[in-house]
Amino acid sequence: MRRESEPSGPVFWIAAVVGLALVAFGVAGLLRNLDGEALRSWATLFGGGLLVHDGIVAPATGLLSLLLVRLLPRWARPTLTAALIVSALVIVIALPLVYPDDTRLANNPSLLPGDYDRALIAVLAFVWIVTLALLARSWLNRSRRRG
């Protein structure tokens, strides 16, 4: 990435004033409408999400990708990387569904009607079947080129 330039000009400063006013409006709304404990709970999730992402998830992804560069054969790396990314994102979306907390079902006879463990496995299986097909294609192309 090239070295970033400092933002400047009237467009930036107008956007900054309008944007910061809206941020202040939002913060004021939270302070007016949430009491002490609720506010603490909000602040924990708000700051916690940022810290967990920037402090754990992103560095761990970086380290994992360093490892993959060393472990995976060059011809298979793009496809496998893509498959791992899609799988991880599908798992993130499914987390609230597979999280083991059955108390939430007490008053909601139609909530979470599926078997989400199996559904998650089925979706991941689909992703990896497509991946295997793509890998087989690149492998064939590669051996044909080598002749």
Add this chain to the structure above:
Amino acid sequence: MVRRPRPALGERLRDADGRRRPLADLVERELAFARVGPFRADAFSSRLHDERTAALLGIALGACFLVCFATGLITQFAQHPLDVGFLSMPASPGWLYRVTQGAHVATGTLAVPLLLAKLWTVYPRLFTWPPIRGAAHALERISLVPLVAGSLFQLGSGLANGAHWRPWSFDFPVAHYWTAWIVIGALIVHVGAKLPVTRRALGRAARAAPEPAGSGLSRRGFLTTAFAAAGVITLTTVGQTVRPLRQLALLAPRRPDVGPQGVPVNKAASGAGVVEAAQDPGYRLVVDGDVARPLRLSRDELLALPQHSAELSIACVEGWSSAAVWGGVPIRDLVALAGGDPERCEVVVHSLQESGSYSRSRLNEPHVRERDSLLALTLRGEPLHLDHGYPCRLIAPNRPGVQQTKWVARLEVV
């Protein structure tokens, strides 16, 4: 060896001609030794940490956030009307809220992979050197805290809320609504700062430039992957509101056809604590307030009145929706029967449920006038299931599901 004396701070702040040095140069001079680990210029070698990738993901994400924000405001003002006429919720088209809230949850869900891909692309920027280069640069960087924290909060809490997994002690709609202003404000600052970079990254020269060199996933491959993930996630969740795709809705917290009488329920009668009151033979619906002849009607008396049926949908704020044919007495007929003026009144609908923020709701003038706004007694021709609001419930077009008050005890004309 003679040691050269270190110049005083005042001298270091100025160059040979006595002009003040730029802040960036000063940081570089004074603190360059501290530049290790991720701060080193070559710390992030992947070609995916690239300006054009960031710009393209940013535009897609910005579009999602705009849709989420606009449709979120519709929900907020449907539930908490501003007393401004043109902003009140119209009664038609009846499908409008179903579409806006379906779009809110679907775009929020598909923004999750885009956000994570975007954060990965720009992560090295966290270690920008020097950390600040001036007032504008500092402002831009500080605004990233509410932008990133707020985006993660909005998407994460929205996703968890739809599955009723709520590891927090705040009222979700309140926190989600106010945090949205924080995110949209920080996003405006960010767009203002990044406009020149985005223009450059999407310009003709950048389009014509070859892919950055390197091995592994290409830029095109990475973008395809992010959008493919968004596609898989959308296809396996959106069936909770787009009925033709319901068979694919493997990862949706609801199915539009699963529930009592084939319609989902958000709160059961037992959860609302109304099981006994709703089945009491002495139940009477009260119609009072600004009327000439207050009424008390049993369920049988309601069934004896002229019935009207309409296909209406329950469109939940959580993003699922389900349409069915409901039968009952139009609210406007009950108002007229009690001697009120259905053309010019509002109605507050009270539930047997005693507490909770959704134990009552308000029908505005257009909704009272609308003939399809029903006090429903039947669903698909059968008596209402207890969990759908037996003995009778409100169902009206173009309204959030939480405002379709169940187990109705009283209609207060105001």
